[in-house]
Amino acid sequence: MSWFTRFVNSFRSDQLAEELRDEAEFHLEQRSAALQLAGVEAAEARRRASLRFGGDLRKREESREVKMMAGLESMIADMRYGLRQMAQNKALTAAAIVSLGLAIGSVTAAFALIDAVLFRPLPVHEPEKLVYLTTPGGMRDTNRNEYFSFPLFQELRKAGEGRVHLFGASGQGPQDLQHNGSPEIEKVALQYISGDALMALGVRPGLGRLLTVNDDAGTGERPVAVISYEYWQRRFGGDGSVAGKKFTFNERSIEIVGVTHKGFTGLEPGISTDVWVPMSLRRGGIFQQYGWQWFRIMGYLEKGTRPEEVQSVLNATFQRVRRENEPLPRDVAKELLERFEKATLTVHAAGSGPSNLRREFESALWVLAGTVFLVLLIACANVCNLLLARATAREKEIALRVSIGAGRGRLIQQMLIESGLFVVLSLIAGGLLGLIFAPFLVGMLGPADRPLAVDLRLDWRFTGFLLLLAVVVTLILGLVPALRASRTRPADGLRMDGTRIGNSPVMFRVFLTAQVAFCFLALFGASLFVGTMQNLQRVDVGFNPKNVTLFEVAAPKFSTVAGKGIGTWHQLEQRLSAVAGVQSVARSGWGLFGGSQWTSSIRVTGKPPDVKAPLWFYIGPGFGQTLQLTLLEGRLFDQRDALTEPVPLVAIVNQAFSRRYFDGQSPVGRQFIRESEKPQTYEIVGMIRDARDNSVRAETEPTVYAPVGGGDWQTLNIRGAMSPNTIQAIRTEIRETHPALSVTNVVSQERLIEDTMIQERLLSILSTFFGALAVLLAGIGLYGVLNYTTLRRTHEIGIRIALGARRIAVVRLVVRDAFVLTILGSLVGVATGLALARLVSPLLYGVKPSDLQAVLTPVFLLLTAAALASALPAFRAIRIEPSTALRYE
Amino acid sequence: MARTDNLQGALEILVLKILSRRGALHGYGLAAHIETLSEEVLRVEEGSLYPALHRMEEAGLIRAKQGVSESGRKVRFYDITAAGKKRLGLEEERWSAIAAAVAQVLRQA
Numbered sequence: 001m002s003w004f005t006r007f008v009n010s011f012r013s014d015q016l017a018e019e020l021r022d023e024a025e026f027h028l029e030q031r032s033a034a035l036q037l038a039g040v041e042a043a044e045a046r047r048r049a050s051l052r053f054g055g056d057l058r059k060r061e062e063s064r065e066v067k068m069m070a071g072l073e074s075m076i077a078d079m080r081y082g083l084r085q086m087a088q089n090k091a092l093t094a095a096a097i098v099s100l101g102l103a104i105g106s107v108t109a110a111f112a113l114i115d116a117v118l119f120r121p122l123p124v125h126e127p128e129k130l131v132y133l134t135t136p137g138g139m140r141d142t143n144r145n146e147y148f149s150f151p152l153f154q155e156l157r158k159a160g161e162g163r164v165h166l167f168g169a170s171g172q173g174p175q176d177l178q179h180n181g182s183p184e185i186e187k188v189a190l191q192y193i194s195g196d197a198l199m200a201l202g203v204r205p206g207l208g209r210l211l212t213v214n215d216d217a218g219t220g221e222r223p224v225a226v227i228s229y230e231y232w233q234r235r236f237g238g239d240g241s242v243a244g245k246k247f248t249f250n251e252r253s254i255e256i257v258g259v260t261h262k263g264f265t266g267l268e269p270g271i272s273t274d275v276w277v278p279m280s281l282r283r284g285g286i287f288q289q290y291g292w293q294w295f296r297i298m299g300y301l302e303k304g305t306r307p308e309e310v311q312s313v314l315n316a317t318f319q320r321v322r323r324e325n326e327p328l329p330r331d332v333a334k335e336l337l338e339r340f341e342k343a344t345l346t347v348h349a350a351g352s353g354p355s356n357l358r359r360e361f362e363s364a365l366w367v368l369a370g371t372v373f374l375v376l377l378i379a380c381a382n383v384c385n386l387l388l389a390r391a392t393a394r395e396k397e398i399a400l401r402v403s404i405g406a407g408r409g410r411l412i413q414q415m416l417i418e419s420g421l422f423v424v425l426s427l428i429a430g431g432l433l434g435l436i437f438a439p440f441l442v443g444m445l446g447p448a449d450r451p452l453a454v455d456l457r458l459d460w461r462f463t464g465f466l467l468l469l470a471v472v473v474t475l476i477l478g479l480v481p482a483l484r485a486s487r488t489r490p491a492d493g494l495r496m497d498g499t500r501i502g503n504s505p506v507m508f509r510v511f512l513t514a515q516v517a518f519c520f521l522a523l524f525g526a527s528l529f530v531g532t533m534q535n536l537q538r539v540d541v542g543f544n545p546k547n548v549t550l551f552e553v554a555a556p557k558f559s560t561v562a563g564k565g566i567g568t569w570h571q572l573e574q575r576l577s578a579v580a581g582v583q584s585v586a587r588s589g590w591g592l593f594g595g596s597q598w599t600s601s602i603r604v605t606g607k608p609p610d611v612k613a614p615l616w617f618y619i620g621p622g623f624g625q626t627l628q629l630t631l632l633e634g635r636l637f638d639q640r641d642a643l644t645e646p647v648p649l650v651a652i653v654n655q656a657f658s659r660r661y662f663d664g665q666s667p668v669g670r671q672f673i674r675e676s677e678k679p680q681t682y683e684i685v686g687m688i689r690d691a692r693d694n695s696v697r698a699e700t701e702p703t704v705y706a707p708v709g710g711g712d713w714q715t716l717n718i719r720g721a722m723s724p725n726t727i728q729a730i731r732t733e734i735r736e737t738h739p740a741l742s743v744t745n746v747v748s749q750e751r752l753i754e755d756t757m758i759q760e761r762l763l764s765i766l767s768t769f770f771g772a773l774a775v776l777l778a779g780i781g782l783y784g785v786l787n788y789t790t791l792r793r794t795h796e797i798g799i800r801i802a803l804g805a806r807r808i809a810v811v812r813l814v815v816r817d818a819f820v821l822t823i824l825g826s827l828v829g830v831a832t833g834l835a836l837a838r839l840v841s842p843l844l845y846g847v848k849p850s851d852l853q854a855v856l857t858p859v860f861l862l863l864t865a866a867a868l869a870s871a872l873p874a875f876r877a878i879r880i881e882p883s884t885a886l887r888y889e
Numbered sequence: 890m891a892r893t894d895n896l897q898g899a900l901e902i903l904v905l906k907i908l909s910r911r912g913a914l915h916g917y918g919l920a921a922h923i924e925t926l927s928e929e930v931l932r933v934e935e936g937s938l939y940p941a942l943h944r945m946e947e948a949g950l951i952r953a954k955q956g957v958s959e960s961g962r963k964v965r966f967y968d969i970t971a972a973g974k975k976r977l978g979l980e981e982e983r984w985s986a987i988a989a990a991v992a993q994v995l996r997q998a
Binding site for chain 1: 943
């Protein structure tokens with residue numbers, strides 16, 4: 001016999017017992033027969049045979065222990081028993097599994113998402129050697145700045161040679177391109193990278209080759225690109241001849257030379273890139289200027305180099321380049337000077353990738369984690385209560401077990417196995433739910449046309465997490481009833497007691513109160529976040545974004561041409577305003593809420609020097625009318641400001657500007673000097689009402705609106721209802737106006753604004769969903785417990801009614817507990833909520849945790865839920881007939 | 890009449906020896922043989938024969954086969970295995986050595 005046989009026997013203990021019995025029986029028969037042959041009569045023979053055989057049962061126990069694994073067998077017996085119990089109380093079991101399943105599903109989905117966004121390391125080669133660079137925020141006071149300009153990058157790259165291999169990577173903006181052979185303009189996630197960045201990162205070519213240093217050499221006669229595996233499958237169906245195919249982007253014909261290996265989705269976790277092109281493709285014009293920061297710098301440390309060594313070298317270069325390119329004006333505010341001097345470039349370890357996604361959503365994801373955890377706790381409390389309710393009913397059974405010798409360990413084992421069964425069944429239900437729910441969550445994270453490629457994988461981390469969750473929940477659920485059961489005194493339990501007045505034991509109350517408190521927190525959070533979202537949507541952004549569509553147009557050669565193509569831009573405006581469906585057209589350097597920002601220091605004569613530079617926004621004639629900015633004084637730009645290059649030095653300012661520089665007095669007619677190598681004097685011709693620039697939440701900053709002139713990159717803001725025909729007509733007009741013009745992106749103004757509020761929207765939707773889930777679970781739990789205790793108190797209630805109690809009093813009896821506990825739980829919830837609210841206050845807008853509405857709404861909802869949950873049990877209680885109830889149970 | 894306690898260690902070797910000589914036997918048969926062969930000196934407490942048999946089965950010294958008795962009842966027959974034969978050899982030597990030693994002490998003392 002082997003280990004295997006013993007294992008198998010544990011599953012067939014009944015058959016085993018029978019075999020052993022047969023063997024013993026046979027022996028007795030034989031002995032008995034032998035004695036009878038010797039003349040003893042049958043019954044006496046049998047008796048003597050038994051005597052000789054000895055202690056039958058005990059010997060069989062020994063044999064059993066030899067033949068199977070006793071521990072395993074006892075667990076299997078417990079499992080069978082547990083399943084039978086569950087089948088007997090179907091309603092209770094269903095409620096428990098549903099609660100737990102929903103909670104586990106949510107936790108699973110949340111974990112998958114959080115892991116994918118916050119924790120998973122980048123799938124690049126040697127992520128521990130990867131670094132990225134930051135500098136402290138420039139004039140804009142952001143915490144740190146991750147974006148660099150091209151000239152600085154070149155200097156840094158040279159300085160780092162031998163110590164760190166630096167490369168640049170831009171953001172992955174949606175860009176329009178057109179594949180040869182297809183008339184459609186397609187949107188792709190396109191990223192500019194320098195040199196051989198992909199190869200340095202350990203990316204392998206799945207097909208063809210990757211970008212090399214030569215491709216980025218700057219002359220760009222034969223521009224090339226690499227596409228991702230996923231894009232290759234999606235767009236080309238895995239066509240093996242994709243290398244060599246060309247597409248048109250930015251008026252250049254670009255050849256695809258290779259596909260990355262499967263599984264590489266990009267440098268930023270959570271966002272997948274479709275196409276990579278060399279940075280040199282963006283040569284000319286603003287992208288080569290020192291002041292325009294548009295890409296991140298990352299790098300691989302050479303063997304044996306430490307980040308600190310590299311940091312000092314790079315910082316020295318940074319300081320030098322800065323001094324050369326940002327000459328400080330003569331008088332400069334002391335603060336500014338200090339900040340300037342202190343600014344250092346920092347080298348950071350980047351194992352999991354610098355991530356916009358992470359930064360944007362980190363807080364929201366943690367809030368999500370907290371909420372989901374609350375839901376899980378509520379579900380656990382639910383199931384605990386249900387198991388407790390059952391345990392109370394099984395006191396007799398447990399007392400019996402104890403009295404025939406079950407040890408404490410054995411009882412605890414039984415309880416744990418039963419709760420384990422619940423958990424396993426709920427895990428299966430919930431795990432499936434979670435897998436369905438998680439992609440839906442992801443879908444909500446990103447803008448609709450560019451769904452985030454968050455990599456939700458079923459890897460060992462996920463499985464490990466599930467197992468851990470299962471174990472923890474089983475312990476939580478099982479230990480309480482188990483410890484209670486193990487304290488049973490047999491004598492108490494075995495009394496034939498039909499007269500117990502079942503008052504809810506303390507544990508029930510504790511769990512119910514805890515449930516209500518958790519539920520309150522979830523609802524409280526929901527009302528705060530929903531309030532925030534509503535407030536944000538009501539903010540007056542200072543212009544009218546409805547029906548405005550932005551067309552980003554590029555003309556790479558214009559900046560080198562005399563007049564910078566201003567005539568062409570003007571002509572374009574005219575032609576577009578004639579297109580059917582277009583109400584008005586206006587140019588600007590970039591779109592509002594487009595993510596770009598330009599600052600430039602100014603000085604007002606007679607005032608102390610500036611501490612913080614105002615924002616500059618370049619607009620064409622008619623911009624104010626198209627976007628419906630509100631003019632307060634003076635005039636907006638018109639044709640006379642738009643036809644010459646260089647443009648006249650006139651400016652429109654906003655109220656914030658006049659408040660800061662002119663103490664709120666009229667700025668029209670006043671002047672200011674723009675600080676640069678050749679200071680320019682601007683005259684203010686108008687003032688508009690404050691309009692938001694890139695953020696709905698932040699207060700509007702002082703802004704200068706200057707004429708846009710010519711150039712190689714502008715945005716057309718078009719107001720009008722955009723049907724696909726209209727868009728097509730506009731594209732055609734653009735193409736026909738000048739061959740050098742190409743549309744790189746089309747997006748609606750409203751969408752741009754919405755995209756800045758994704759996190760708030762996510763929080764609002766999720767917290768509502770989980771708040772509702774929490775109430776549902778708490779309601780189910782409350783109903784289950786009330787139902788059960790009412791059933792058990794039928795006897796007692798029958799007596800009361802028989803003695804003359806009014807039905808109303810009976811109802812009060814049943815539901816009083818529920819309401820008292822709800823209110824108690826709410827109070828606990830309020831106290832905890834107000835304490836914890838401080839943690840989420842950065843996420844709120846326009847609501848304070850102490851707002852009366854935020855606090856009272858959840859209480860109201862909870863009381864309603866309690867009322868609904870107690871309705872049915874109360875109804876049952878009223879209908880109890882004393883005659884039936886008093887029958888001995 | 891020797892009590893069963895004395896027989897604990899020896900039971901194993903007795904069973905092995907009988908099986909090796911007499912072929913497959915069921916439990917009762919073994920008990921009967923031990924009684925007969927020792928001329929009623931050794932009497933197994935029959936109940937404890939079975940746990941011992943099962944232990945030996947576990948240890949791989951004997952193996953069990955299912956058979957049917959005349960009355961149609963399922964019976965388990967035990968037979969010695971190769972490992973059992975090897976153990977038998979070792980144990981026989983051991984017992985002889987012990988017996989000789991004991992006898993010697995009794996003579997000399």
